[in-house]
Amino acid sequence: MIDYLALALTHALIVIALLRILTRDELDREDPLASDPALTAEAPVARAKRRRFQRRRRQGRDDA
Amino acid sequence: MLDAALFLTVMGMFLLGLRRPFIWVLAYLYIDILAPQKIGWTLTPMLPISFIAFLLAFAGWAVADPKAETRFTLRQGILAALLVYCFLSMQWADFPVDAAFKWEWVWKALVFAIFLPVTLITRLRIEAAALVLTLTAGAIIISAGMKTALGGGGYGSLYFFVNDNSNIYESSTLATVAIALIPIILWFMRHGTIFPPDRRVRIFGGALIFACLLIPVGTEARTGLVCIAVLGLLMLRDVKNRMMYLLAAGAVGVMALPFLPASYYERMATLGSVESDQSASTRMQVWSWTLDYAAENPLGGGFDAYRGNEFTYRLPVTREEGGALVTEIEDVTDSGRAYHSSFFEMLGEQGWPGLIMWLALHALGLFQMERIRRRWRDREAPAEQWQGPLASALQFANIIYLVGASFQGIAYQPVFLMLIGLQIALSTYCAKHDSARLEVERKALRDARRAAASGKPAMP
Numbered sequence: 001m002i003d004y005l006a007l008a009l010t011h012a013l014i015v016i017a018l019l020r021i022l023t024r025d026e027l028d029r030e031d032p033l034a035s036d037p038a039l040t041a042e043a044p045v046a047r048a049k050r051r052r053f054q055r056r057r058r059q060g061r062d063d064a
Numbered sequence: 065m066l067d068a069a070l071f072l073t074v075m076g077m078f079l080l081g082l083r084r085p086f087i088w089v090l091a092y093l094y095i096d097i098l099a100p101q102k103i104g105w106t107l108t109p110m111l112p113i114s115f116i117a118f119l120l121a122f123a124g125w126a127v128a129d130p131k132a133e134t135r136f137t138l139r140q141g142i143l144a145a146l147l148v149y150c151f152l153s154m155q156w157a158d159f160p161v162d163a164a165f166k167w168e169w170v171w172k173a174l175v176f177a178i179f180l181p182v183t184l185i186t187r188l189r190i191e192a193a194a195l196v197l198t199l200t201a202g203a204i205i206i207s208a209g210m211k212t213a214l215g216g217g218g219y220g221s222l223y224f225f226v227n228d229n230s231n232i233y234e235s236s237t238l239a240t241v242a243i244a245l246i247p248i249i250l251w252f253m254r255h256g257t258i259f260p261p262d263r264r265v266r267i268f269g270g271a272l273i274f275a276c277l278l279i280p281v282g283t284e285a286r287t288g289l290v291c292i293a294v295l296g297l298l299m300l301r302d303v304k305n306r307m308m309y310l311l312a313a314g315a316v317g318v319m320a321l322p323f324l325p326a327s328y329y330e331r332m333a334t335l336g337s338v339e340s341d342q343s344a345s346t347r348m349q350v351w352s353w354t355l356d357y358a359a360e361n362p363l364g365g366g367f368d369a370y371r372g373n374e375f376t377y378r379l380p381v382t383r384e385e386g387g388a389l390v391t392e393i394e395d396v397t398d399s400g401r402a403y404h405s406s407f408f409e410m411l412g413e414q415g416w417p418g419l420i421m422w423l424a425l426h427a428l429g430l431f432q433m434e435r436i437r438r439r440w441r442d443r444e445a446p447a448e449q450w451q452g453p454l455a456s457a458l459q460f461a462n463i464i465y466l467v468g469a470s471f472q473g474i475a476y477q478p479v480f481l482m483l484i485g486l487q488i489a490l491s492t493y494c495a496k497h498d499s500a501r502l503e504v505e506r507k508a509l510r511d512a513r514r515a516a517a518s519g520k521p522a523m524p
Contacts, residue, residue, distance in 0.1 A: 011069070
């Protein structure tokens with residue numbers, strides 16, 4: 001049971017990770033001088049925040 | 065069910081690789097660490113998935129990756145020289161059949177360590193490789209950690225997915241890997257981009273570190289305890305508030321004591337009593353035998369040369385006689401004892417040339433990581449924050465490995481060779497980044513000089 005749980009958890013994370021990197025262009029090439037925050041840790045968080053913000057705005061509009 | 069799930073995961077990785085061939089490199093990392101073909105029973109052992117992934121990883125790189133900037137570094141050269149030397153030493157091996165058996169996996173691990181850095185050309189690839197390595201080893205660690213927490217465990221009695229002592233499915237090796245991964249997990253909790261650091265990542269990371277710390281308890285591997293102590297000391301360097309760290313570490317240590325099983329205390333107590341412990345006595349004997357052997361065979365005796373050793377020594381043996389414990393000094397004869405230390409493993413098998421190459425490989429790694437850590441420490445650009453801490457994490461992992469390797473024959477352990485591949489990749493990445501920056505600065509200076517010479521203001 002524990003074995004199944006440990007394998008399921010880590011495999012789910014590996015699959016999510018693979019699907020995430022599959023769509024990112026920086027996987028295969030990257031500008032060595034890029035100091036653009038798009039390449040840094042904040043980027044995906046910022047993207048997620050923006051999406052959440054847009055979703056909320058849309059919901060707000062629908063409610064109104 | 066499990067067999068089918070593992071098989072589908074592997075096949076899924078192979079399919080995803082058709083779109084992004086780099087995923088085949090990750091697939092090889094995954095298969096080599098977890099060995100799903102040994103966990104499954106029908107589907108996964110059906111195909112030679114490890115070999116397929118090995119070939120696909122190379123083919124993917126050959127077909128799809130840009131090669132213009134491929135660099136071959138000194139450390140890859142050392143690995144290649146070691147590979148060639150290992151092959152040569154097989155020709156004069158004392159035990160050719162056993163040597164050929166070990167060579168079968170050693171060459172693959174070495175070739176992959178040489179190849180891995182060539183594929184890790186972007187930050188995302190370095191991170192993805194480290195992540196797959198951590199999560200795959202994490203599967204074994206989480207399962208073993210949970211079994212320990214629920215009361216299982218004991219030296220040689222903690223059950224893993226695979227119980228043949230191969231690769232990292234060996235108690236002491238797993239303990240060393242688990243502790244060496246802790247600094248890397250900490251890095252992911254601060255600098256990851258595939259799973260950007262948020263509450264969930266911190267909770268999972270924290271739980272995984274806890275599981276890692278449980279491995280030396282569950283396996284009762286004494287090496288693991290030494291590794292934890294060394295990691296504790298190393299982390300003093302990077303923590304912001306040392307006093308708080310010391311207090312917290314002390315408090316956690318004291319709180320953990322009542323939860324440790326009695327058998328753990330008994331086994332750890334033998335750390336200090338070398339004389340009456342056969343495992344430790346054997347070690348001393350094997351090491352001194354290896355030194356003598358290397359004096360006679362400076363070029364080494366090929367893989368598994370230890371099989372030729374035999375020694376008798378006097379050891380206090382305690383046994384029960386009529387309800388009383390009687391301790392007598394007896395002659396104990398041992399033969400074919402393994403090296404129990406990677407340093408002596410290299411010396412005995414590959415002689416002084418092999419040992420020097422192996423030491424140079426690790427010393428250079430520690431030095432390079434230190435250089436990156438110092439150079440990138442004060443940089444402020446957002447894209448330049450992850451390199452220094454990763455160098456520091458890989459350096460710590462390397463030190464933990466060397467500590468663990470002092471007491472186990474894990475000189476060619478594939479997981480650590482992969483970590484060496486990551487170090488080389490990071491070092492090449494940073495060098496490329498720096499030289500590109502230098503080039504731009506030079507160009508800007510040249511343009512400014514030209515503009516000044518022609519008396520016109522420089523173009524913005």
